[in-house]
Amino acid sequence: MDSKSPVRIEPADGKLGVLLPGLGAVSTTFIAGVEAVKRGLGAPIGSLTQLATVRLGKRSEGRTPLIRDFVPLARLGDLEFGGWDIFEDSAYEAARKAGVLEPGLLEQVREPLEKIRPMEAVFDPDYVRRIKGPNIKEARTKMDKAEMLMEDIRRFQSHTKVARTVMIWCGSTEVFHRPAAVHQSLKAFEAGLANNDPEIAPSQIYAYAALKLGIPYANGAPNLCTDTPALLELARYKNVPVCGKDYKTGQTFMKTLIAPGLKARMLGMSGWFSTNILGNRDGEVLDDPGSFRSKEETKLSVLDQILQADLYPQLYGKLFHSVKINYYPPRGDAKEGWDNIDIFGWLGYPMQIKINFLCRDSILAAPLVLDLVLFLDLAHRAGMRGIQEWLSFYFKAPMHAPNVYPEHDIFIQLMKLKNTLRWMRGEDLITHLGLEYYD
Ligand SMILES: NC(=O)c1ccc[n+]([C@@H]2O[C@H](COP(=O)([O-])OP(=O)(O)OC[C@H]3O[C@@H](n4cnc5c(N)ncnc54)[C@H](O)[C@@H]3O)[C@@H](O)[C@H]2O)c1
Numbered sequence: 001m002d003s004k005s006p007v008r009i010e011p012a013d014g015k016l017g018v019l020l021p022g023l024g025a026v027s028t029t030f031i032a033g034v035e036a037v038k039r040g041l042g043a044p045i046g047s048l049t050q051l052a053t054v055r056l057g058k059r060s061e062g063r064t065p066l067i068r069d070f071v072p073l074a075r076l077g078d079l080e081f082g083g084w085d086i087f088e089d090s091a092y093e094a095a096r097k098a099g100v101l102e103p104g105l106l107e108q109v110r111e112p113l114e115k116i117r118p119m120e121a122v123f124d125p126d127y128v129r130r131i132k133g134p135n136i137k138e139a140r141t142k143m144d145k146a147e148m149l150m151e152d153i154r155r156f157q158s159h160t161k162v163a164r165t166v167m168i169w170c171g172s173t174e175v176f177h178r179p180a181a182v183h184q185s186l187k188a189f190e191a192g193l194a195n196n197d198p199e200i201a202p203s204q205i206y207a208y209a210a211l212k213l214g215i216p217y218a219n220g221a222p223n224l225c226t227d228t229p230a231l232l233e234l235a236r237y238k239n240v241p242v243c244g245k246d247y248k249t250g251q252t253f254m255k256t257l258i259a260p261g262l263k264a265r266m267l268g269m270s271g272w273f274s275t276n277i278l279g280n281r282d283g284e285v286l287d288d289p290g291s292f293r294s295k296e297e298t299k300l301s302v303l304d305q306i307l308q309a310d311l312y313p314q315l316y317g318k319l320f321h322s323v324k325i326n327y328y329p330p331r332g333d334a335k336e337g338w339d340n341i342d343i344f345g346w347l348g349y350p351m352q353i354k355i356n357f358l359c360r361d362s363i364l365a366a367p368l369v370l371d372l373v374l375f376l377d378l379a380h381r382a383g384m385r386g387i388q389e390w391l392s393f394y395f396k397a398p399m400h401a402p403n404v405y406p407e408h409d410i411f412i413q414l415m416k417l418k419n420t421l422r423w424m425r426g427e428d429l430i431t432h433l434g435l436e437y438y439d
Helices: 025-038 089-096 102-109 111-116 141-160 186-194 202-212 227-236 249-263 281-286 288-309 362-383 390-393 410-424
Strands: 015-020 080-086 165-171 217-219 243-245 269-276 320-327 334-345 352-357
Touching: 015 025, 015 141, 015 202, 015 362, 025 080, 025 089, 025 102, 025 111, 025 362, 080 089, 080 141, 089 102, 089 111, 102 111, 141 165, 141 186, 141 202, 165 202, 165 362, 186 202, 186 227, 202 227, 217 288, 217 362, 227 243, 227 249, 243 362, 249 269, 249 288, 249 334, 249 352, 249 410, 269 281, 269 288, 281 288, 281 320, 288 320, 362 390, 390 410
Parallel strands: 015 080, 015 165, 165 217, 217 243, 269 320
Antiparallel strands: 269 334, 334 352
């Protein structure tokens, strides 16, 4: 494919504000990790923006710069953090309680973490049922709450003197809701905020506040949130990029690695049974059937799209797929997942694959938060708006245009991400055709 002229990208000058609704395990592991990396206390393992390279031109050219040298990204030293939570704990106390990082490491980044004190949250116990906290905004309408959030954001921006800001949802998973009438247009949504429409979730009030102020928004949970015509209309109107939903970290990450491989070889599958034990606050919230339903939707959706049973009914038409999450406090953030996959091969002979993943949920999620913050800021400076499908790589249920299916195969997602970076810089897109090497 021919080179095009590069996209105009504003420079990453000045500081970048990172606003996090939810200062729990993932957020504090992310912030503490960035502070640790800045001090040389650890390496940003798992982050493409910090470690990965991108091949440019032909394989014979040997051009493989680091992504962070190829596109202008904000530097870790330029990040300023702020957030909201229903609990009053500072980021340091919240990180101690989450118990993901060792106390010895946390002590070394205690000072910057202690300075991050959560602003009062917009919270609704109908949307997150298992937790209660005191640090909550009181106001007559949801519109009043949105305006209070905008005031918080402006205060944060002037206090930290950031040049740009992004918001990324790291709050609890909300109860499953389908889009309602109030989500169908921006006008209906704004009327719903003023009338306290019960279909408007707290995460949507945060997203509305961010988008109104021209701030890019990423959704790390399975909540409906910006995946509605109303908020997408606002994103386009304000020229702001958005992406989501639900970080692809543990078991679903494994699924999107393995399922494309089995399908590539035209091996059949009759069942995939997944179960987990998880003992952190996220696990406690997901113990509520309403929140679990949101998670189940995003976890189940991946196999259907990857395997394409409509095209291959003989191989995948009878697949039984089940996902369970069990709240089990002794394990804390150290989740354990088991997968049993029943597959079949030549002449229909059955085989089994077992996966036992002893993972650390927030250790897997933190680098994704970092990459999303930096890439969303890049997209904004490159004038990109609305759904950022090239960031599907990071999500279990990637947001997508209504006329296409979401792409779940992680290798296609990675190719799309890197081709988007090449496109931004006016480099040839890589198709992997490669006939020219044999002419
Ligand atoms: N860790 C992973 O691998 C992973 C993967 C995919 C998705 N997620 C999602 O990321 C989110 C964060 O996960 P976590 O492990 O940090 O959970 P957590 O429970 O430790 O943190 C979530 C925090 O959000 C706060 N909160 C809830 N509602 C809020 C609101 N309306 N406003 C402000 N704060 C609010 C809670 O008080 C809590 O402190 C969850 O929704 C989780 O499902 C995590």
